[in-house]
Amino acid sequence: MTADATSAAAPVGWPDGKVAAAALTFDVDAESAVLSADPSSRTRMTVMSHQSYGPLTGVPRILSLLERHAIRATFFVPGYTAERYPSVVQGIADAGHEIAHHSYLHESTIGMDRDTEARMIDRGLEALDSVVGVRPLGYRAPMWELNYHTPSLLLDRGFEYDSSMMDCDLPYRLAESGQPDARDIVEIPVHWALDDWEQYAFVPGVTGSGLIESPDKVLAMWSRELDSFYLERCCFVLTNHPFLTGRPSRVQALERLVEKMESLEGLWVATLGEIAAHTRSLAPLPRHFPEPILPPASGPGERPVAGDGEGASR
Numbered sequence: 001m002t003a004d005a006t007s008a009a010a011p012v013g014w015p016d017g018k019v020a021a022a023a024l025t026f027d028v029d030a031e032s033a034v035l036s037a038d039p040s041s042r043t044r045m046t047v048m049s050h051q052s053y054g055p056l057t058g059v060p061r062i063l064s065l066l067e068r069h070a071i072r073a074t075f076f077v078p079g080y081t082a083e084r085y086p087s088v089v090q091g092i093a094d095a096g097h098e099i100a101h102h103s104y105l106h107e108s109t110i111g112m113d114r115d116t117e118a119r120m121i122d123r124g125l126e127a128l129d130s131v132v133g134v135r136p137l138g139y140r141a142p143m144w145e146l147n148y149h150t151p152s153l154l155l156d157r158g159f160e161y162d163s164s165m166m167d168c169d170l171p172y173r174l175a176e177s178g179q180p181d182a183r184d185i186v187e188i189p190v191h192w193a194l195d196d197w198e199q200y201a202f203v204p205g206v207t208g209s210g211l212i213e214s215p216d217k218v219l220a221m222w223s224r225e226l227d228s229f230y231l232e233r234c235c236f237v238l239t240n241h242p243f244l245t246g247r248p249s250r251v252q253a254l255e256r257l258v259e260k261m262e263s264l265e266g267l268w269v270a271t272l273g274e275i276a277a278h279t280r281s282l283a284p285l286p287r288h289f290p291e292p293i294l295p296p297a298s299g300p301g302e303r304p305v306a307g308d309g310e311g312a313s314r
């Protein structure tokens with residue numbers, strides 16, 4: 001049985017009297033996102049070095065921050081990153097953090113067919129298994145781009161949660177279909193406003209952005225978001241990339257945010273795996289997220305009024 005497709009997710013009761021939840025997540029894209037978007041970028045030594053800053057310099061600094069505050073975080077690692085930086089990824093796991101799946105080469109999944117996506121997920125699983133011996137419970141799609149068939153692929157492989165959707169500020173159970181016997185996976189939603197990419201990413205010829213924001217502005221924005229999530233008893237999920245946030249002033253801003261988290265009484269700071277397990281224990285009704293059905297054209301030769309699938313998502 002699934003909830004009405006148009007119903008909002010149910011409020012979440014947090015464990016042990018906690019009033020809200022927060023998770024720090026790190027997407028260790030390194031070179032993969034750039035290589036996937038433009039394979040020829042591998043010849044650009046400086047661009048590659050900008051991306052390698054993540055595992056080589058950012059990750060150790062972030063691990064130190066997390067250790068100082070005794071926080072366990074969730075690291076989403078593309079298989080390619082694991083193979084290229086095995087000791088770094090092993091170090092993340094050895095520090096007690098959760099290793100989760102983030103594709104193989106940060107492939108664009110927009111319009112990707114089911115079989116191709118299945119092979120991509122399997123290749124990522126094989127890499128994480130062979131390099132760090134981890135079978136991840138969580139998945140995050142590259143650029144947060146899920147396909148309607150993705151939840152089924154994840155369930156086939158034993159994943160317990162995904163963190164790529166944007167329809168809610170709370171975790172919920174996402175049904176793979178509207179069928180009565182549909183399986184479901186826990187979904188822990190995210191949003192662009194809580195992603196460092198929009199704030200700090202500047203790589204000529206790659207991002208096309210002309211902005212590098214001040215860490216002070218970013219801290220103010222994320223602090224405002226944290227206050228609001230806390231007041232509404234929601235689940236604050238911050239997404240950072242070590243090649244961006246790993247730089248000194250940005251890690252220091254992140255530490256101020258962590259201190260703010262610590263000051264909020266009853267805020268549960270947890271990994272996404274812990275939040276997913278808690279959500280499932282509450283047994284809320286799964287929700288199905290159906291693909292919109294386009295209305296018929298209103299006249300001869302006229303296009304439907306809604307998006308036609310070509311660039312409709314952006």
Ligand SMILES: [Zn+2]
Nearest residue numbers: 027029142143
């Ligand atoms: Zn990514």
